Amino acid sequence: MAKKARNIYGGRPVERSDHPHVVKVQGVASGEPVISGTRIMVRTIIEQYQLGNSIDNILWDFPQLSSAQVHDALSYYHDHKKEMDRLLEQASYEHWQPIIEKIKHDRTENISK
Numbered sequence: 001m002a003k004k005a006r007n008i009y010g011g012r013p014v015e016r017s018d019h020p021h022v023v024k025v026q027g028v029a030s031g032e033p034v035i036s037g038t039r040i041m042v043r044t045i046i047e048q049y050q051l052g053n054s055i056d057n058i059l060w061d062f063p064q065l066s067s068a069q070v071h072d073a074l075s076y077y078h079d080h081k082k083e084m085d086r087l088l089e090q091a092s093y094e095h096w097q098p099i100i101e102k103i104k105h106d107r108t109e110n111i112s113k
Contacts, residue, residue, distance in 0.1 A: 008039065018079070021072035032087055033076060035069050043087050045073040 015024040023036045033042040040062060048058050058070050077084045 008037070017076065019072050019076045021069040022076045033080075033084075035065060035073060038064065040065065042073045042076050043084065043091060045070055046077045046084060046088065047091075049074060 009025045009028060012026050012028065015026075017023060017033065021036050022033050022042055024031055024033055028034060028039055029041045034040060035042065035045070045058060045062075048061065049055075053061070055067065055070055059065060059067060062070075
């Protein structure tokens with residue numbers, strides 16, 4: 001009996017990209033590019049690579065990925081650098097720290113009143 005492919009995206013629309021292993025899925029990873037058939041964001045692979053992890057180490061950490069998928073994620077980054085750099089910035093500690101501090105300050109102020 002043949003196994004049925006599992007629809008991990010729950011029937012959500014899948015937007016194909018110009019890269020065979022990269023898609024965007026409405027409601028998955030906030031619409032960020034992910035590796036097709038997974039919920040692994042391209043940004044995650046880029047972050048690992050920028051931290052100095054080799055492709056072999058990335059494959060070790062994500063054994064469900066193929067070498068082609070990891071290389072395609074890196075290629076997607078270079079072909080969509082402006083979009084990906086924006087996503088990387090928005091996910092950074094430096095981006096969120098002032099926002100978190102403001103929320104903490106506002107909560108403290110509200111409690112004091």
